Amino acid sequence: MASASHASTPLLKDELDIVIPTIRNLDFLEMWRPFFQPYHLIIVQDGDPNKTIRVPEGFDYDLYNRNDITRMLGPNSTCISSKDSACRCFGYMVSKKKYIYTIDDDCFVAKDPSGKDINALEQHIKNLLSPSTPFFFNTLYDPYRDGADFVRGYPFSLREGVPTAISHGLWLNIPDYDAPTQLVKPLERNTRYVDAILTIPKGTLFPMCGMNLAFDRELIGPAMYFGLMGDGQPIGRYDDMWAGWCTKVITDHLGLGVKTGLPYIWHSKASNPFVNLKKEYNGIFWQEELIPFFQSVSLPKEATTAQKCYLELAKQVRTKLGKVDGYFNKLADAMVTWIDAWDELNPPKGGVSTANGPPKK
Ligand SMILES: O=c1ccn([C@@H]2O[C@H](COP(=O)(O)OP(=O)(O)O[C@H]3O[C@@H](CO)[C@H](O)[C@H]3O)[C@@H](O)[C@H]2O)c(=O)[nH]1
Numbered sequence: 001m002a003s004a005s006h007a008s009t010p011l012l013k014d015e016l017d018i019v020i021p022t023i024r025n026l027d028f029l030e031m032w033r034p035f036f037q038p039y040h041l042i043i044v045q046d047g048d049p050n051k052t053i054r055v056p057e058g059f060d061y062d063l064y065n066r067n068d069i070t071r072m073l074g075p076n077s078t079c080i081s082s083k084d085s086a087c088r089c090f091g092y093m094v095s096k097k098k099y100i101y102t103i104d105d106d107c108f109v110a111k112d113p114s115g116k117d118i119n120a121l122e123q124h125i126k127n128l129l130s131p132s133t134p135f136f137f138n139t140l141y142d143p144y145r146d147g148a149d150f151v152r153g154y155p156f157s158l159r160e161g162v163p164t165a166i167s168h169g170l171w172l173n174i175p176d177y178d179a180p181t182q183l184v185k186p187l188e189r190n191t192r193y194v195d196a197i198l199t200i201p202k203g204t205l206f207p208m209c210g211m212n213l214a215f216d217r218e219l220i221g222p223a224m225y226f227g228l229m230g231d232g233q234p235i236g237r238y239d240d241m242w243a244g245w246c247t248k249v250i251t252d253h254l255g256l257g258v259k260t261g262l263p264y265i266w267h268s269k270a271s272n273p274f275v276n277l278k279k280e281y282n283g284i285f286w287q288e289e290l291i292p293f294f295q296s297v298s299l300p301k302e303a304t305t306a307q308k309c310y311l312e313l314a315k316q317v318r319t320k321l322g323k324v325d326g327y328f329n330k331l332a333d334a335m336v337t338w339i340d341a342w343d344e345l346n347p348p349k350g351g352v353s354t355a356n357g358p359p360k361k
């Protein structure tokens with residue numbers, strides 16, 4: 001047992017960055033300080049770059065605004081959205097760490113049924129460091145947790161599991177509902193704490209929410225593009241959904257796992273459902289065609305990396321979704337630009353990045 005004077009080193013302290021998209025102040029970090037302070041923060045400031053975002057004392061961070069994105073990516077900066085939380089994916093690109101945790105600035109520390117503060121980051125790390133079971137469903141949920149295991153009839157040949165690429169956390173209080181649901185259930189709050197972590201089976205898509213999300217950047221980072229959303233685009237608030245559909249077909253293809261469930265955060269702010277409806281309208285309509293498209297995606301065996309899979313997916317988006325709306329041709333182009341920008345900032349080991357360095361604080 002580590003004595004108080006030798007508190008154990010936080011898990012993955014130097015291998016994980018915390019990415020926060022923001023248009024607000026960052027006072028919410030005070031509540032997360034015990035859990036986040038040892039980690040490096042990457043703050044992506046959306047909106048007016050001349051607005052000063054105050055970061056509480058004592059955090060190690062880099063803050064990037066629109067000017068930094070343009071300076072670092074040049075013409076490729078067109079793939080990074082503005083006026084939408086999609087801008088957060090710039091933080092994934094500039095990070096140099098193996099793992100990413102992203103959280104919204106209106107998410108706070110939740111309490112478990114015993115009343116104990118939930119260290120969401122620690123639970124995500126445990127989720128990422130333990131295998132997933134996408135090929136055969138374990139009815140006792142995550143078999144790698146203390147007090148659980150594979151149930152009778154679970155094939156022993158599959159019990160090693162596969163590497164976990166994504167850990168999708170949930171939210172108490174304000175649930176992540178779409179605008180129509182928010183409109184008809186304005187007072188609904190999620191009070192149900194479900195003590196479970198599930199691997200999402202291979203071949204099943206899911207609505208990935210970017211509010212409380214962690215992933216292995218080396219396994220799936222290049223596919224975590226949050227799309228063209230917000231300003232100048234016919235759609236918003238489908239950034240995380242698009243990334244979730246793309247990454248799920250790619251993790252399925254690469255034999256990687258995606259988990260959902262614990263940890264919970266406390267989501268405090270309900271955004272305006274009328275504003276959200278305007279942003280989401282096309283997404284609600286188009287997704288009835290997007291889902292069958294992603295369900296039918298097949299990637300070639302030569303696509304052995306996230307980049308190769310993503311570029312192949314961009315080709316299929318253009319050929320199969322371009323007829324749904326011209327927007328998807330723009331999006332397919334932006335997917336390719338994203339990979340160009342990613343590879344420019346993240347050259348193969350030993351290569352030299354040509355982008356300018358982090359912003360002046
Ligand atoms: O133009 C914007 C708007 C917001 N942000 C930052 O993004 C996150 C989420 O913003 P917010 O909490 O206001 O919105 P929600 O409706 O609760 O978010 C849910 O919808 C998804 C939007 O795609 C989001 O991931 C979900 O959590 C905050 O940190 C804002 O500061 C922004 O950068 N630009």
Ligand SMILES: [Mn+2]
Pocket residue numbers: 104106267268269270271
């Ligand atoms: Mn929110």
